[in-house]
Amino acid sequence: MHSIVLTYCTQTLPTAKQVLTAEYPLSSIMEISILSASSSKPICKVANLKTSSTIADVKTQFHSQKKSSYPTRQSYRLEPKGKSLKDDQTLGSLGLRNGSKLYYKDLGPQVGWTTVFLTEYFGPLVIYLIFYARPGFIYGEDAASQPRELVVHVAAACWTFHYAKRLLETIFVHRFSHATMPILNIFKNSGYYWGFAAFVSYFINHPLYTPPYYGNVQMYSGLAGFVVNLLFCHQFAEYGNWRIHIALRDLRPPGTKERRIPKATGDPMTFLFNLVTCPNYTYEAIAWVSFTVMTQCVPALMFGVAGFVQMAIWAKGKHRNYLKEFKDYPRGRKCIVPFLI
C-alpha cells in the first residue's frame, strides 16, 4: 500500500534533486517537500504555506492530497529519525523556508482514546460479573448454589464500582490532549485488562476460595483502604482518585492543549499533589493494595504489581516532562510514591 503511494508520487512529481535545485522566488508563499521518513524518498509537495502556518496546516493539506492519510495518522519530523513535531509549531519557528523538507511517518490507522478506554474498561466489568455468577461451564454444575463468603460479595462490589467509575470518568471527566492512538492499542490494552480480570475473578469467585486469614478484620481494613483512607490524610483511595482527575482536568482550559503546573487546590483531596506528580496513580496503587488485603488473593497482587510498574513508568515520564517544561517545578515532589519514587 505504502509503496504504491510512493511510486505514484515519484512519477507525477519532480524528483528530490529537481526540488532542491529549483529556484523559488522570494515570496511569502512557501512550498515544502514531504519525504518518507523510512526511505527518504519524496512523497509529494505541500504548497500555499506561510511562515505562520503550523504543522496542523501541513497535515490538512497533505490529507487533501492523500485521502487515506487523515491528519491524526500523520507525523512529521525535521530529520528522518528526529522527534515528532507538534501540531501547533509554526514553520517559521522550525526554521523552515521555501523548498525545505519535512519527513513524514505514517502512524497507521488511529482510534479515539475514548473508544479504547471504554473497550478496555467495559471488559473487566462484564468478565468479573460472569465469574461472580459462578457459571457451570467454568466451576462445575452446582457451583452457583454453594455458599459464598461475605468478602466475595464485597470484592465484587468494589470491582464493579471501580470500573463503573472509570467508565464514567472516561465519558464525563477526561479531556484528552491526544485525540487518537494506533488501533493496535485497543487490542493490547484490552488484552491486558480483560486477561487480568478473568485471572483475578476466577480465583476470588472460585467455590474453593479461602477467605482472609484474619477474617472480617482483614476484610474491613481492606475495604476501608479501598474506599476511605485515614480521615486526617484525606486519602480517599477511590474518592481521592476521582477528585484528582477533576483537578487535572481543570488544569487544561476547555478546548486547548495548554498545560500548567498541577497544584493542590483548595480541595483537601488533592493535597497529594504536594508530594507526587501523579497522585491519581498513587491512589490507584493504594486501591489495589487494599483490594489484595481484602481478598488475600495472589492474582490480585500480581494485577496490582503489574499496574504499579506500568504507572511508575508513566509517572516518571510525566515527571521528567514537567521538570523540563517548568523551571520552577517543586523540587521535593516525587513521581508516584511520596518521598521515595
Add this chain to the structure above:
Amino acid sequence: MGSEAEEKAKKSETSGIATAYLVLYNVVLCAGWLSIGAISVRHYVQTKSIEGLYDNIELPLKVFQTAAVLEIFHCAVGIVRSSAFLTGMQVFSRVFIVWGVTHSVLEVQDEPSVALYVICWTITEIIRYAFYTFGLLNQLPYILTWLRYTLFIVLYPCGVIGELWTTYNALPHVQRTGLYSVSLPNDYNISFDFYKILIIWMFLYIPFFPRLFSHMLHQRRKVIGGQGGKKTN
C-alpha cells in the same frame, strides 16, 4: 573538546575490555560445549547406547547452558549488537528445557529425545561460540561463517523436535505426580498446574519458532547469501 576526546578514549577503552571479556566468555563456552560433545562421543563409543548419556553430561550441560543467560545481559548492555528480546527467548527456552523439564522429570532423562536435542545444541553451540571468538579476533575463516549460517537449517528444527518430544514425554509423569503444581483451596487463593503450563509451552513454539527461524534465514541472506538469496527470490 578535551572532554569529548577523553570520553571517546574512555569509550574505546571500555570496548577493549568488553572485547577481551567477550573473547574469554566465548572461548570458555566453546570449550564447555566441546567437552559435552567429547563426553557424548566417548559414551556412545564405549556403550554403543544413549542410555546413561544424560547422567554423564548433566553437569556441563547445566553449567554451560545456564551460563548463556549472560548473553541476554550482553545484548541488554549493548556490548553485543543483537536483540535482547530474541536472545532472551532462545536462552530462556533452552534453560527451561534443561531445568524445568529434563532435570525435573527423571523418567525422561534416558529418552532418545534428550539425546536428539543435546546433539543438535552441541554442534550448534561449538560452531557458534567458535564463530564469535574468531570474529572478535578478526580471524574469521569463511567455513565457520558458512557453517554457522547453514547448519541451523537442519539443526534448529531437529533440536526443536527433540525439545518438544522431551516435553511431550514428560507430560504423563507431571500429570501423575502433580509436579510443581499448587491446587485450591489454599491461603493464597491461586492454583498452578504445571501440566497445563507445559502444554501451553509446547503451543508457544508455533508462533515463536517460525519467527526465530526466519530471523536466522534473514541473517543468512544478509551474511553469506548475497547471491544465493537473490536466486531463491
